[in-house]
Amino acid sequence: MPTALLRPQSFVDADGVGEWWIASDLDELALGTELPADHVLGVGGASRTLAELIVPVPVSRALDLGTGCGIQALLVSRHAGEVVATDVSTRALAFAALNARLNGVSNITFRQGSMFEPVVGEAFDLIVSNPPFVITPRVDGVTAYEYRDGGLIGDALVEQFVREAPAHLTPGGIAQLLGNWESLDSVGGLERLESWIGAGLDAWVIQREELTPLAYAELWIRDGGTTPREAAFGRMLEAWLDDFSARGVTAIGFGYVLLRRAADGLDPLRRFETLSQPLSAPGRALRDGLAAHDVLGAGIPQTLVTASDVTEARHYMPGNDDPSVIELRQGGGFGRIVAADSALAGFVGACDGELTVAQIAAALADLFEVPLAELWNELEPRIRELVRDGFLVAGE
Ligand SMILES: C[S@@+](CC[C@H](N)C(=O)[O-])C[C@H]1O[C@@H](n2cnc3c(N)ncnc32)[C@H](O)[C@@H]1O
Missing domain, CATH: 3.90.930 (Outer Surface Protein A; domain 3)
Incomplete structure (x- = not known):
């Protein structure tokens, strides 16, 4: 009886092409049932998206918050002196530590705890996170999957991350995360996000898509393994739509957030944009965009x-x-x-x-x-x- 998935995972970075072996929990295809709440996800679409976005610069200390199977920590370990990988889930941390050993990586340490609790008082040159940003109604019958749901209301987890991350950045340090943000009747999602980010910080937010509450609910109900053929689908859909309507949510944005502790004396970069076209090597493009902002600080x-x-x-x-x-x-x-x-x-x-x-x-x-x-x-x-x-x- 298999107990875990072990998959090869190719990657390309500044040092060339490589391959990791990544262990994670059996997926719903292998299990043949709905996923358990403590499921540890393998490398998925969002993991690959964040991996491509990470600004490829050598750093001394990096943090991977919500490491899951450890994929981001492994990738960052190639251009970081040391990496701290955190998660609330002991199961995830066990998989991540196993994956580091399987791949012969020794510069990652693993710590358990929620959000920034495991790194109180510490600062990093790079913080990356594919956090549990999925918005989930808090009602019976809707599973709160640890791998995608941080247990807060609406997009409060993304807000918390964005508000707390800057205190953990070294001067010039960069934090990058994926997230969802809600547009309300009265205010757009990007405006809400902007209001969470301290005025002196560099901020570059790229919204990639916006879904209606209905499309969002369907996406994440299916992701948990429930199909429209099941009676539970309709009940869950209702719970999601009630939750969104209670907050006056009109749309849910998905995208990428980059924060940088701006150099003293320079006007901060503040970019909040929607890009729907395909991006190629976005990590390099972000790095070059930050460098261009700094160049322009001294004039053309x-x-x-x-x-x-x-x-x-x-x-x-x-x-x-x-x-x-x-x-x-x-x-x-x-x-x-x-x-x-x-x-x-x-x-x-x-x-x-x-x-x-x-x-x-x-x-x-x-x-x-x-x-x-x-x-x-x-x-x-x-x-x-x-x-x-x-x-x-x-x-x-
Ligand atoms: C979407 S998964 C990301 C996994 C991996 N970093 C990746 O990119 O594939 C989110 C991870 O965050 C963890 N998590 C959930 N709530 C958390 C919290 N409050 N603080 C830190 N990590 C949390 C989950 O256990 C899960 O491993």
Whole structure:
């Protein structure tokens, strides 16, 4: 009789391709029944999402809060001096410790406890968490799965994390988590999230999707192994919808939160955006975005280079010689597309790292026969935007 799953798990990081062996509890397919409340999840879609998001920078101390089978701790252990992995579940910690031993990883220590309790008074350069953020009604007949549900009401666990994490960051330290947040009748989810984050912190929140209460409830009822064919499905759906309606919830957002203890004296980064397009290597894109924010803190660099993944698309009305739409497109990272006018497109086209920003702007002012100050007023904020988003990078 099998007692656990053992699966190979490939990964790619700055040091190349590798593979872990990951042990976790039997899933519902293997069990043939609903999961028990103390189920320890293997590597799932959310685990992989967080793994790809983690900013790939070497750090001295890292924390993986809610480690489960230990996958994030293992990945982070490759670029951290030491990792502390915590969980409320003794069963999860046993699997995580087993997985560290199975894979010959010795720089992770394991601690039991809720949220930041096991690390009171300690600070980390990197905190990662795929926390139990799933919103669950607190009524009989709805199982509170340890692996996905922190036992609080609504999105209070995400709020608690976001409020408490900064006290555990070293200067420049980064915290990254996945989460759900509720939009209420009176206030949007991203606005609520923003209000939980201290004003002096860098914050970059990317909302990936928003579900209606009904779609959200169905998703998580099915995730627990209950199908619409079962009578329990309808009862659970009602419980979820009642819970949402009691708080006036109109939609539930899912996305990524990055917090950084900002360097003193710099304006903090505050970005709350919705991106639904596919992202490639988002961890690197976040790292580069943070670096670009820091660069811009000192002003626009003297020379700029157009990033190698940027292309330009021009659209013409039939028969017209002048384009009616010019778009700059990013091939990698966040795959952003921005509209440009001829002057901005000309500027980006000339950014080869040789000519200075001032020289390019002066040449364009001559070409378009407009006063330089006027052109610069229009170009300057757009250039900042393009540096911030990685279309333009600082020259040598
Ligand atoms: C969604 S799983 C994430 C597992 C793993 N880190 C991953 O990325 O696949 C959430 C984990 O948080 C743990 N957990 C639940 N409540 C917690 C709490 N209050 N404090 C810390 N961990 C908690 C669960 O036991 C579970 O292992």
